[in-house]
Amino acid sequence: MASDAQPVSAKTPVTLREVAALAGVSVATASKALNGQGRMTAETRERIRETAQRLGFRPNSLAQSLLRRRSFTVGLLTNDTYGRFSLPVMSGISDALVDKGVSVFLCNVEDDQRLGQLHVDAMLDKRVDGIIATGKRIDRHLPVDLSNLGVPVIYAFTQPDPGAIAFVSDDAGGARLAVEHFCRLGRRRIAHVSGPASFAVVHARAQAYRDVxxxxxLPVMEPLLGSWSEAWGHEAVKQLFDGKLSKSRGEKPxxxxxxxxxxxxxxxxxxxERGLDVPDDVGVIGFDNWQIVAEATRPPLTSVDMNLAALGREAGLTLLSLVGGEPAEPGIRKLPCRLVVRQSCGRPPDG
Amino acid sequence: MASDAQPVSAKTPVTLREVAALAGVSVATASKALNGQGRMTAETRERIRETAQRLGFRPNSLAQSLLRRRSFTVGLLTNDTYGRFSLPVMSGISDALVDKGVSVFLCNVEDDQRLGQLHVDAMLDKRVDGIIATGKRIDRHLPVDLSNLGVPVIYAFTQPDPGAIAFVSDDAGGARLAVEHFCRLGRRRIAHVSGPASFAVVHARAQAYRDVxxxxxLPVMEPLLGSWSEAWGHEAVKQLFDGKLSKSRGEKPxxxxxxxxxxxxxxxxxxxERGLDVPDDVGVIGFDNWQIVAEATRPPLTSVDMNLAALGREAGLTLLSLVGGEPAEPGIRKLPCRLVVRQSCGRPPDG
DNA sequence: CTTGGTTGGGAAAAGGTTTTCCCTTAGCGT
DNA sequence: ACGCTAAGGGAAAACCTTTTCCCAACCAAG
Structure with a gap:
């Protein structure tokens, strides 16, 4: 009498019709019994439930979707093959949705128009309830037009269409966090070394740096813009500590x-390499909190985390509420960053 | 007469019934016209086609799937949140399948049983045609039981159930590639520094190293096992060049x-840091070909690439053939690695 | 003029579930 | 005994497409 026995894993899924037949009722009644709808004796309901359980019945989502015009499926578009940024966003989205029974189609479109259209068409054919677009850059579009597809669209960490809803990190806020942390620790000559001027975030962060x-x-040194590489970090130190930049002012950062x-x-x-101690002589803060890098530096790197998983969760939940028919203001929502303190900044002067 | 005009993006998708009505035929005829089936005048067929085009008709995949018992959807299970290994595998899979009209459900299960079951149930309910399991380690199981689910399962870069089909990288072959490359360049004293002994690949690669x-x-030095970190690389150099290990033999690697x-x-x-030149004094080869790391080393690192995207493609295509009913031998297929030569090994002695 | 074949197209079932509406029966009051 | 209500359950439509089978009309041959 193993009522909790594993339902035998059916090679061919068992249908409601079979459950109904075995329980001696119609499919209509069976459906209502399992969904808590309709009127019937508690006894009948229980019998049907038990039969379904025993047979390992699971309703066919396709049939349900067809009827309800709702597939409990969303599409996730990304062009970030390498995934350093979109992967956390994606897993945040997926986590937020799986609990609601919603599955996520992964669509990697690279920067290929054709691939993008292919994926969008496939998603639409499969009647996704909504689409989330994500990417590796906040200021670049995906190679697809998602305006007026007939399904809600949310942008996460990528450039939205005008009038759309988007979630992005608050880069300026993140930069403030970093610079203010330096200030609190008593640093007086704070430099900023960043990526290429072609990135919007570079300007946002630089402006916040100046503002703080x-x-x-405190003295504002003109931000040094280069590339996103280690090599540029090396080069920038050379400029900061050798160049006339510092000479003319007489002090090093x-x-x-x-x-x-x-x-x-x-x-x-x-x-x-030049004999300066981190953090005693110079404090350093990074951005992205790329754990594997931040923890490999000596000393481990204090860094600004963009909370991308949380951003993904927000995006997922918002899409769901949109799908549910709730209204939402268009616009760009900036989500706060947080500072992850490790050992590259030292402690406050006195403690 | 803009025959190539964009079909107006319908808020509510247009159905075959509407196309048929507008073309003045039955749905049966319309279906046959669009699928190249049945018999009718070329004129009728063309009229229907044109109507469908004009209305922007796209068949409802859910209805098709329900009928065909085939959803053109597969599930992709992974426990690699960070995604360094699974992301290439995943995008290989996705690329291989999108061209066949098959979409991929992304299921991140971490190492959580409950989450795993949740995802598997959701996939089964949605009638996926098959499942691909992938992970961050070849020698670890996902936290779910995928045996006898009623759909084909393929394992890619993760520990398979017995009797299943799996694709993994040929770690031994990759290691041979590296060591043989050193030999060709005339290196005589080749050391091996690797990760923790708890990883199966560590042993596979070490054995291949010894074999070559x-x-x-050439002299075989006992492999140095530690962790997968930069710090361990530092430490290992200390052991190799200071310790009695080298003293007793009188020669450095x-x-x-x-x-x-x-x-x-x-x-x-x-x-x-100890004044030894790479590659002149010592050649170095890595494993994984993690581009962002390999290109940031000075000099850029020669490394073994596991061809994970190709592995994903193979896994995807094999799953598809399984879904199509073609038989396949169970077992583990090892896919070859390749050596990506950069500048950390130098050139052959003479050229 | 009948028979047989061909051509163009339609009716209906199937796939699995949900939901609306209806029917039967029992219980109750008078 | 009659009428009414409520309870328990079922029939059928709906979702959308594909496919099988069938029908009507037309043509040519006998």
């Missing part, structure tokens, strides 16, 4: 706020 | 084959 220093009455963790890694290595 | 050296009649790129990075940095 101005507010605090005691802190460097870097545009990403790779630059920070290069900066830290370059500083050590 | 034995074949060539002129090549180091590393178990992954992070170790290699640590080794290269440590060598440079």
């Amino acid at each position: 220093l101005t507010e605090k009455g 005691d802190a460097v706020f870097c545009g990403n963790d790779q630059i920070a890694r290069g900066v830290i290595d370059a500083l050590r | 050296l034995t074949e060539k009649g 002129d090549a180091v084959f590393c178990g992954n790129d992070q170790i290699a990075r640590g080794v290269i940095d440590a060598l440079r």
Whole structure:
């Protein structure tokens, strides 16, 4: 009498019709019994439930979707093959949705128009309830037009169409976090080394950097823009500590706020090579909190985390509410970053 | 007469019934016209086609799936949140399948039983045609039981159930590639620094390392096992070049084959710090070909690439043939690695 | 003029579930 | 005994497409 026995894994799925037949009722009654609808004796309901359980009945989602015009499926478009940024976003989305019974189609479109159209068509054919677009850059479009597809669209960490809903990280806020942290620790000459000027985030972060220093009455050094690489971190240290930049002012930086963790890694290595101690002589903060890099630097790197998984969760939940018919304001929502403190900044002067 | 006009993007998808009505035929005829089935005048067929085109008709996949008992959908299970290994596999799978009209459900199960079951149930309910399991380690199971689910299952880069079909990288072959490359370049004292002994691949690669050296009649140094980190790379260099290990033999290594790129990075940095030139004094080869690391080392790192995207493609195509009813031998298929040559090994002695 | 074949197209079932509406029966009051 | 209500359950339509089978009309041959 193993009522909790594993239902035998059917080679061919068992249908409601079979359950109904075995329980001696019609499919209509069976359906109502299992969904808690309709009126029937508690006894009948229980018998049907038990039969379904015993047979391992699971309703065919396709049939349900067809009827309800709702597939409990969303499409996730990304062009980030490498996935450093979109993967956390994606797993945040997936986690938020799986609990609601919603599955996610993974659509990697690279930067290929044809591939993008292919995926969008496939998703639409499969009647996804909505689409989330994500990418590797906040300021670049995916190679597809998602406007007026007939399903709700949410943008996460990628450039939205005008009038759409988008979630992005608050880069300016993140930069403030970093610079203010330096200020609290008593650093006075804070430099900023970042990526290429072609990235919107570079300007957002640089402006926040300037703003904070101005507010605090500290000297603003012109941000050094280069590439997102370690090599540029090395080079930037050379410019900061050799060049006329510092000569003319007579003082060297005691802190460097870097545009990403790779630059920070290069900066830290370059500083050590010239005999400067991190954090005693110079504090360093990175951006992205790319764990594997941040923890491999010596000392481990304090870095700004964009909370991408949380961003993905928000995006997923918002899409769901849109699918549910609830209205939502179009616009760009900036989600706060957080500072992950490790050992590259030192402690406050006194403690 | 814009015959190539964009079909107006319908808020509510247009059905075959509407196409048929507008073309003045029955749905049966309309269906046959669009699918190239049945008999009718070329004129009728064309009229229907044109009507469908004009209305932007796209068949409802859910209805098709219900009828055909085939959803053109597969589930992709992974426990690799960070995605360094599974992301290439995943995008290989996705690329291989999108051209066949098959979409992929992304299911991130972490190492959580409950989450795994949730995803598997959802996939089964949605009548996936098959499942691909992938992970971050070849020698670890996902936290779910995929045996006898009623749909074909393929394992890619994760530990398979017995009797299943699996694709994994040929780690031994990859290691041979690296060591033989060193031999060809005239290196004589080749060391091996790898990860923890708890990883199966560590042993596979170490054994291949020993085999090649034995074949060539070169001295075999006992592999140094540690962690997968840069720090361990540093430490290993200390052991190799300071310890009694080398003292007792009187000679230092002129090549180091590393178990992954992070170790290699640590080794290269440590060598440079002790004034040894890479590649002139010591050649270094890594494993994984993690581009962002391999290209950030100075000099850029030669590394073994596991061809994970290709592995994903193979897995996807094999799953499809299984779904199509073609038989396939159970067992583990090892796919070859390839050596990506950069500058950390130098050139052959003479050219 | 009948027979047989061909051609163009339609009716209906199938796939699995949900939901609306209806029917039967029992219980109750008078 | 009659009428009414409520309870328990079923029939059928709906979702959308594909496919099998069938019908009507037309033509040619006998």
